[in-house]
Amino acid sequence: NAGLASFVAEMESQGVWDDVVFVTVSDFARTLTSNGQGSDHAWGGHQFIAGGSVNGGRILGDYPGTLA
Numbered sequence: 001n002a003g004l005a006s007f008v009a010e011m012e013s014q015g016v017w018d019d020v021v022f023v024t025v026s027d028f029a030r031t032l033t034s035n036g037q038g039s040d041h042a043w044g045g046h047q048f049i050a051g052g053s054v055n056g057g058r059i060l061g062d063y064p065g066t067l068a
Contacts, residue, residue: 004050011052018052 004022011017024047050056 008050021049021051021054024048 007022008017011020026047
């Protein structure tokens with residue numbers, strides 16, 4: 001949190017925060033329970049997008065009805 005807060009503060013002090021988009025990307029995650037064989041790769045991880053002009057405060061996508 002402190003690192004991202006410092007980054008945002010610096011971008012704001014330079015007057016460019018509205019021109020910045022910060023994105024995290026993950027193509028890897030784990031299932032909720034291990035399969036015991038080390039190959040329990042699953043859905044992609046959570047994504048995070050922030051920026052001065054980003055219309056945030058929303059969750060996009062559908063939560064699965066079952067995790068089976």
